[in-house]
Amino acid sequence: MSTATQAAPRPRMRGPLGQAWRRFTANRAAVAGGITLSAIVLLALLAPLIAPTGPNDQAFLARSLAPPSAEHWFGVDDLGRDFFTRILYGARISLAIGFLAAFGAVLIGIPLGAAAGYFGGWTDWAVMRTVELFSVVPPLLAALLLGAAFGGGVVTIVVVAGLFGWVQVCLLVRAQVKSLKEKEFIRAARALGATPGYVLRRHLVPNAVSPIIVGFVLAIPLAMMLEASLSFLGVGVPPPTPSWGQMINTGINFMYFYWHMAVFPTAALGITVLATSLFGDGLRDALDPSLKGV
Numbered sequence: 001m002s003t004a005t006q007a008a009p010r011p012r013m014r015g016p017l018g019q020a021w022r023r024f025t026a027n028r029a030a031v032a033g034g035i036t037l038s039a040i041v042l043l044a045l046l047a048p049l050i051a052p053t054g055p056n057d058q059a060f061l062a063r064s065l066a067p068p069s070a071e072h073w074f075g076v077d078d079l080g081r082d083f084f085t086r087i088l089y090g091a092r093i094s095l096a097i098g099f100l101a102a103f104g105a106v107l108i109g110i111p112l113g114a115a116a117g118y119f120g121g122w123t124d125w126a127v128m129r130t131v132e133l134f135s136v137v138p139p140l141l142a143a144l145l146l147g148a149a150f151g152g153g154v155v156t157i158v159v160v161a162g163l164f165g166w167v168q169v170c171l172l173v174r175a176q177v178k179s180l181k182e183k184e185f186i187r188a189a190r191a192l193g194a195t196p197g198y199v200l201r202r203h204l205v206p207n208a209v210s211p212i213i214v215g216f217v218l219a220i221p222l223a224m225m226l227e228a229s230l231s232f233l234g235v236g237v238p239p240p241t242p243s244w245g246q247m248i249n250t251g252i253n254f255m256y257f258y259w260h261m262a263v264f265p266t267a268a269l270g271i272t273v274l275a276t277s278l279f280g281d282g283l284r285d286a287l288d289p290s291l292k293g294v
Contacts, residue, residue, distance in 0.1 A: 023286040030282020036275035044091035055089035075260040090242040101223035104162025109169025117177030139164040147235040161223035169215030176208040210287035217280035221273040
């Protein structure tokens with residue numbers, strides 16, 4: 001008597017990571033954002049291998065302002081530089097500023113959020129009033145003031161973006177620490193004589209990795225938009241270093257007759273910011289759905 005053999009079921013990821021992965025992959029917008037962002041990062045890293053010329057090489061002066069073609073995918077700018085090359089290298093600048101500013105935001109937001117969530121009382125009150133202060137001050141205005149006082153450039157943009165990007169990280173970490181500090185393992189650690197610093201360092205902050213990652217990703221598009229705004233106003237990344245905001249500023253003067261000068265940098269910035277935001281929102285909902293709306 002023959003028996004039908006059944007195919008063994010495919011193993012499924014179990015545990016919190018498996019559940020988070022299933023929630024994330026179920027969010028099509030987040031998956032699309034992650035794939036798009038990964039492609040943009042890869043193009044930026046491979047720019048020296050992909051680009052036909054250097055970002056500042058005026059190799060096509062005779063074809064200045066030429067429209068997109070098979071030879072120049074995004075056309076040529078007013079100074080005879082390949083515009084596709086400039087877009088690729090502009091991605092490097094925007095992404096570098098975004099990641100550096102997000103790293104600074106995490107360094108500020110983690111200790112403040114952890115202290116506010118764990119100690120409560122006056123500590124929480126002081127941190128939340130600081131959060132409110134930074135929430136009402138426009139980061140663009142602060143960046144303009146700092147740029148006028150100390151000069152523009154990448155450092156100024158990263159500092160301002162980090163100073164204002166920590167708010168979201170702080171709120172996420174605060175919410176996570178407040179929800180964890182009354183758990184049994186935290187009570188046991190305190191009963192055994194663990195100091196607040198030890199509890200935060202060894203137990204609470206490591207268990208708040210999910211909101212930290214989310215806060216890091218969500219801080220990136222804010223920094224990129226700030227860089228583009230400042231470069232558009234002429235106090236951001238100084239020329240001839242390629243910057244999307246700087247290209248948009250230049251392209252507006254030519255947009256009625258040479259549309260590619262404004263359309264391509266605007267589209268590159270919009271797609272990158274949208275992809276990063278969708279990816280960050282998807283991570284937030286996947287890693288901890290309770291954080292939604294915090």
